[in-house]
Amino acid sequence: MLLSKLSNLDGASGDEGEVRRFIHERIKEYVNTIEVDPLGNLICFKKGRKKGPLILILAHMDEVGFMITGKRQDGTLKFSKVGGIDTRVILAKTLRIGRKKIKGVIGVKPIHLLDEEETNKIPKIEDLYIDIGAKSDKEVKDIDIGDFAYFDTNFEKTSTGIVKGKAFDDRIGCSLILDIVKGKFNFPFYAVFTTQEEIGLRGARVIGNRIKPDYAIVLEGTAAGDFPSKKDIARTPLLGKGPALTVIDKSMIADRDLLQRIIGIAKRKSIPYQIKQAGIGGTDAGRIQISQRGVKCGVIAVPARYIHSPASLMSVNDYNNTLKLAVSVLKDLG
Amino acid sequence: MDELKGLLKRLSETEGVSASEKNPKDIVKEELKKLAISFKEDRVGNLIAFKRGRKSNRKVMLASHIDEIGLMVTSFDENVLRFSTIGGFDERILLGLEVIVHGKRPLKGIIGSIPPHFLPKEKQKKVLSIEDLFIDVGLSGKELKKNVEVGNFVSLKKNLEELLNERHSGKSLDNRASVTALISIFEELNRVNHNWDVYGVFTVQEEITGLGALSSSYNIFPDAGIAIDVGFGKQSGFPSEHHVELDKGPTITIGPNIHPGLQNGIVKIAKDYEIPYQIEAESGPTGTDASDIQISRSGIPTILVSIPILYMHTPCEVVSLKDIGRTTRLISLFISHLNVDMLKGDKYAT
Secondary structure (H helix, E strand, C coil), X not given: CCHHHXXXXXXXXXXXXXXXXXXXXXXXXXXCEEEECCCCCEEEEECCCCCCCCEEEEEECCECEEXXXXXXXXXXXXXXXECCCCHHHCCCCEEEECCCCEEEEECCCCHHHCCHHHHCCCCCHHHCCEECCCCCHHHCCCCCCCCEEEECCCCEECXXXXXXXXXXXXXXXXXXXXXXXXXXXXXXXXXXXXXXXXXXXXXHHHHHHHXXXXXXXXXXXXXXXXXXXXXXXXXXXXXXXXXXXXCECCCCECCHHHHHHHHHHHHHCCCCCEECCCCCCCCCHHHHCCCCCCCXXXXXXXXXXXXXXXXXEEEHHHHHHHHXXXXXXXXXXX | CHHHHHHHHHHHHCCCECCCCHHHHHHHHHHHHHCCCEEEECCCCCEEEEECCCCCCCEEEEEEEXXXXXXXXXXXXXXXXXXXXXXXXXXXXXXXXEEEEECCCEEXXXXXXXXXXHCCHHHCCCCCCHHHCEEECCCCHHHHHHHCCCCCEEEECCCCEECCCCEEEECCHHHHHHHHHHHHHHHHHCCCCCCCEEEEEEECCCCCCCHHHHHHXXXXXXXXXXXXXXXXXXXXXXXXXXXXXXXXXXXXEECCCCCHHHHHHHHHHHHHCCCCCEEEECCCCCCCHHHHHHCCCCCCCEEEEEEEEECCCCCCEEEEHHHHHHHHHHHHHHHHHCCHHHHCCCCCCC
């Protein structure tokens, strides 16, 4: 599992280079061709003798993050979000910025100096700034407007079988594919790592038309929902209960036949699985599905708590079960 | 500076929430041993370093509180923990922080809440308060109960990171910046002459009741007290009249909490030795150990020296190493120049 390394890499939408280089380096000995398309998608093909339906597995390389939009005279930096981040989760967090990974903090007013009105509202992103310790804009030398910034989080094991890190959405998927391609297959398939998923599933837009697959399986790190039960909140998927299968999300209704086939395989192989809560999130599958003549799509995901925040939690057991299920599904389709 | 930085890093990254200050105290003890400075602990847990003066007829007490703000487990809620705060927190900054739950064994965790996309629309944008938050260590409800108890302390988990201009960002710089300075002061005192006996107190529970400063100043009953704490440096967006800034030296407070004779004395030292300093006016009690020391026993002439920091009471506090160094130098020189005349002030004239 290369998640420990992938999670520590920085790659927001439009800045996937570091992740792409890493994957390229690690995947080259296991695939036959590698190409990078104009959007930055990394398209890998693994040959196989048997002729059958063309299968595509994919994961997105990008993560949510921030972009530097301005330097202020007092040396602080203005910034905007890249992808969906809740402003409430960024206050007083430490970031690493740009190619040189310069540390900076999203400062807040000390509690002692806040009035009641201020404590009762969520600050606007326009009112926040990043402090790198510079005393004037002239001192901000190694950071340019347009540079990306990331939560300064390190991958770590927490308690038994649980790991913590950033960018689990979707470095989990990238890590799964890197594990999958190591296996032996007697049929051909494509493994694609897409860009710009977090800003509207944009990289995947061009993949379906280019590859023309019959089946596509998206591998994801998806939001776990196992929080203390409140009556108005559904709880699935849960950490430790196996891969989560999508029936419907914001981007598509998964192919019914394919979903039943995946469930059948999980049952036959005694791999635990769960159905992802309906109507939440969206994936590249929503774009592949409506490409060319239409593609049968499914999503298999590892549940992770607190995605799109500085630190997420994942069960290593879920990862291993998802890997097992994904490989079984691939072999069944191939 | 590297030594200072290393010490600050160790002190900042260790955990010592009010009433559980063992870890930072252990680091201080280790450092004092290296300096051959004697120390003892009193019955409430204050760590008191002592260095005899040449004349040894007067006593000065320095106080740097060693506790930090933190959290405490209040109840179990299925597979997560509900908690309360120890010390003053802006509850809005807690979401997404990494913490350590000090249960049977230390457990790494995250402060979480139910993500917005799992909530009905009207609840997605509300300001989070502590009731909406919980600590997740990734254990099942059953395992959680085996490893954690209600009342366990929880500390923030954060590495000290270097920014530009020798500034450093991390947790608990309130007040480990001053703890670092106080250790360094004893190192300096090994090199300079001083007539007065010096008591360096690493006080406990400043963030809660001031227990450490109250009890230690009662016990020691010094002739003069010097509290070392952190102050508010000017942040981006602060009003222009806020004049205390980082990198401009320690702040010397003036006001009813402060003894004028001693205050004049330390300002003179700063001027004589060309140590940059800043003056801050505080019209009431300072809310630091100085507040408690001043009214201990029959009253103790007290001053407050503060190291300016940014973003106080968050895990990304920022301090300048230069200011810690200057604070060390200023106070060490002041101690070597202390004399009885300074204890005469307008209000305390004898």
